Amino acid sequence: MSQVSNCEVAIIGAGPAGMAAALALTEYGLDVVVFDENPAAGGQIYRGITSSPLRDRPQILGKDYWAGEPLVKKFQACDAQKIHEAIVWAVSQQTSDFAPSHFEIGYSVNAEARLLHARHVLVATGAHERPFPIRGWTLPGVITGGAAQTLLKSNAIVPSDRIVLAGCGPLLYLIAWQYLNSGVKIDMLLDTTPKGRVLSLWPYLLDFVRSPYFLKGLNLVREVNSKVNVVKHVSELAANGVDALESITFKTGNQERTVEADHLLLHQGVMPNINLAQALGITLNWNDVIKCWEPVADIWGNTNVERVHIAGDAAGIAGAWAAESRGRLAATDIAFQLGKLTEQQRDTVAVKLRHDYVAVTRGREFFDRLFQPPVQFRRPTGDTVVCRCEEITASQVRETVKIGCTGPNQMKSFLRCGMGPCQGRFCAVTVTELIADERNVPEQDVGHYRLRFPTKPLTLGELAALPQTEDSIKAVVRLKKPV
Amino acid sequence: MFKRLPESEAQLNAHPVALKVNGMEVFCREGDSVAAALFAAGLLDCRDTPVKGVPRGPFCMMGVCFDCLVEINGMPNQQGCMVLAKPGMNIERQLGAREVQT
Numbered sequence: 001m002s003q004v005s006n007c008e009v010a011i012i013g014a015g016p017a018g019m020a021a022a023l024a025l026t027e028y029g030l031d032v033v034v035f036d037e038n039p040a041a042g043g044q045i046y047r048g049i050t051s052s053p054l055r056d057r058p059q060i061l062g063k064d065y066w067a068g069e070p071l072v073k074k075f076q077a078c079d080a081q082k083i084h085e086a087i088v089w090a091v092s093q094q095t096s097d098f099a100p101s102h103f104e105i106g107y108s109v110n111a112e113a114r115l116l117h118a119r120h121v122l123v124a125t126g127a128h129e130r131p132f133p134i135r136g137w138t139l140p141g142v143i144t145g146g147a148a149q150t151l152l153k154s155n156a157i158v159p160s161d162r163i164v165l166a167g168c169g170p171l172l173y174l175i176a177w178q179y180l181n182s183g184v185k186i187d188m189l190l191d192t193t194p195k196g197r198v199l200s201l202w203p204y205l206l207d208f209v210r211s212p213y214f215l216k217g218l219n220l221v222r223e224v225n226s227k228v229n230v231v232k233h234v235s236e237l238a239a240n241g242v243d244a245l246e247s248i249t250f251k252t253g254n255q256e257r258t259v260e261a262d263h264l265l266l267h268q269g270v271m272p273n274i275n276l277a278q279a280l281g282i283t284l285n286w287n288d289v290i291k292c293w294e295p296v297a298d299i300w301g302n303t304n305v306e307r308v309h310i311a312g313d314a315a316g317i318a319g320a321w322a323a324e325s326r327g328r329l330a331a332t333d334i335a336f337q338l339g340k341l342t343e344q345q346r347d348t349v350a351v352k353l354r355h356d357y358v359a360v361t362r363g364r365e366f367f368d369r370l371f372q373p374p375v376q377f378r379r380p381t382g383d384t385v386v387c388r389c390e391e392i393t394a395s396q397v398r399e400t401v402k403i404g405c406t407g408p409n410q411m412k413s414f415l416r417c418g419m420g421p422c423q424g425r426f427c428a429v430t431v432t433e434l435i436a437d438e439r440n441v442p443e444q445d446v447g448h449y450r451l452r453f454p455t456k457p458l459t460l461g462e463l464a465a466l467p468q469t470e471d472s473i474k475a476v477v478r479l480k481k482p483v
Numbered sequence: 484m485f486k487r488l489p490e491s492e493a494q495l496n497a498h499p500v501a502l503k504v505n506g507m508e509v510f511c512r513e514g515d516s517v518a519a520a521l522f523a524a525g526l527l528d529c530r531d532t533p534v535k536g537v538p539r540g541p542f543c544m545m546g547v548c549f550d551c552l553v554e555i556n557g558m559p560n561q562q563g564c565m566v567l568a569k570p571g572m573n574i575e576r577q578l579g580a581r582e583v584q585t
Contacts, residue, residue: 037546039514039567044545051514053490085565111558128547138550140528140540147544155512155519156491160484182488243538244527262484273547388542389549391534421549421560457549457560 004467007033007081009334010105010118012088012276015043016068016320017312018124019075020327021334028335032080033116035088035107042072043126044146045320048154050076060181061153062174064216071324085109089454091121091280091308103307106454106466113462120307120334123277123295124327127270127313130292130373131426132167133380136239137266138388145175145267158184161262164248166190166237169269169371170217176224188259189224190234190250192268194374204366211363212321235376239264268373272314275423279451281305286443289368290317291378292429293448299354301330309334317368321360329353378430379437386434387427389420397431401438408432408449421457424449485522487512503573511568518544518551518563521574529553529563530577552577 009025011018014036025032034041042049046068054060076082090106094117102117129144136142145167151157158179163186165176176189208214224230236251240258249258271292278284282303283296294316301309311330312323329350336346380386380394392415400414408424408431411417417431418424424431428449436443487495495512502509502520511520518541521529528538530552541551544564551563556573559581563574 037565047545053488053494053512056490085567087565128545129543138537138539140538143541144543147542150544151485151519151522155515155523156488157485157515157519157523158488160486391532421552422547425547426543 004115004117005033006102006117007031008118008338009033009120009122010035010091010103010116011080011122011124012091012105013043013124013126013312013314014038014041014075014082014084015045015124015126015312016071016323017126017314017327017330018043018122019071020324021122021124021311021331022080023071023074023078024328024331025335026079028331028340030335030338030340033118034080034082035086035105036082036084037087039084040072041075041082041084042068043320044128044150046072047150052153053156054153054182057182061178062181065153068320083107083109087456087458088276089456089458091276092453108456108458108462111459111462113458113466115466120338121280121309122301122327122330122334123280123282123308123310123314124312124323125273125276125314126323127317128273128425129267130269130271131386131430132266132268132373132377133384133386133394133430134237134239134266134377135382135384136241136245138385138391139239139241139245140243141241141245141262142239142264142266145172145265146270148265149175149178152178152182156182158182159263159265160184162187162260163263163265164188164190164259164261165265165267166192166234166248166250167266167268167377168193168373169267170213170367171270172265172267173217173221173224175265175267176228177220180224180227186228187261189228189230190237190248191230191232192234192237192374192377193232193371194235195233197370201366201369204363204369208363208366211366212360213363213367217367235374237377268377269371270313270317271429272316273425274314275425275451275455277303277310277314278448279453279455280308282308282310284448286432287316288443289365289372291372291433291443292317293432299329300333300350301326302333307337318361318364322357325353325357325360329357379433380430386430387415387417387420389422389426390416390418392417392427394430394434397434398438401435405435406439407435407447409447411435412449418449423451423455423457484525484527487523491523500568500570502568502571505574505576515568516544516564517553517555517561517566517568517572517574520568521551521553521563531579533580536579 309330311326499510528540554575555561
């Protein structure tokens, strides 16, 4: 049986936000534990940065990737205790007398469950790709753009044969650019950004031109456009095949085409990884620009749950640089709440952090709008799979609404939609949008799945091996009455 | 199919990690996840789904989608993308849902 350990601040996630927060909190003399699912720090953005085989050819992944190295190195050297390959599956308010004002964090390492008590929690669980529900997106041979990038960064593994990239957003072009740098031939890039969208966004253009993303983005897109067969304004998309991907059908204007392909890399933006935050009881809001759920937090990362902060992309998509600023802002406020800083000291430190945050988020309003996934790739119809785990289709979801199902939680009892191992991570936003579509109401009114702990699957064996209190044993063991 | 860039190939050759995948011997690089090792070995799918029994393979490579479930050393429903490949590991196709162990 494992022992329960203690700390002042538990950080969940060692991406830019979690790392920056851990550095600041340890500087303030706090006792910090950082949980991370991966074997090494860096999050998805700096994935594999300490072990990538591509170290000697840094131009493949580009400067922005390697710029994360100093932060990762500093984090590795700081006093925080780092627990890697740790799956956090519960964060609950303590109810026993053991440590009344603490949170109890349940996590597993190597399929062995453990507990940790913390006074304060920082959720820095980052982002993941949004669903891209098209016909055939479950076929072997179809992977996410992010998956392709992870394979490149951490393993220097790339697709071969006929490769098609499809979707929209900066990451799609970044992957194409990184593939070009590594000598990978891309057969086609299908861009789903609708025609005329740039022009409709002129009010946001000035901020974007002044942003750090502008020149970088422009050069990258130009290079990809000059070297790859880029098809613009793709309005329909489907992957065909029986047991694996064989071809891709797409439409631009009135023209439909089918091309043979071995790999399809799908990407249409990222959204906050909210499962842990949501199960903790943090309020979520529908972001109608990015079209996803987003935790409600103030500039410090304070949430509606006392002593729980949230930072980085988990608190709303703003990118790696902003995540660092937000991680530090959260850390500064946590240090204040735990008595390590006065309010005045906190506010003094925050002046520069807020300034940095504003500078690195300038221009995001423009490309959040520019790259909003088109409605036909968010609100599927017919036999397109919505829930990959339970293999539920768009028409099944829509039919259920027609017979009276009003929300995602009721949908579960009708279809088991969202009840597979991914726990709704890859269908939640689609289900909300489909119900909103059928009922003709805003997404906010439809609501989201109610998530409960454990937020990652764990076996009964793991759970049973946890240390027990006397109360918890009494609660389940039937005692013999004294004779 | 997937292939290794020369750097990855060189690391594999210097320190090959031997795995057994569906009874066949497969070599991967130290530091590869099980899912990455399967991709590099030419396998695009790693399981049959529980509902329709159709082939499915790793999709997100970051622990979110649970499409890369495999049986590792007799333990079913392991996320291939979250487990580092270790010498001697025995990886088998996940056939449908995991059975209840009694």
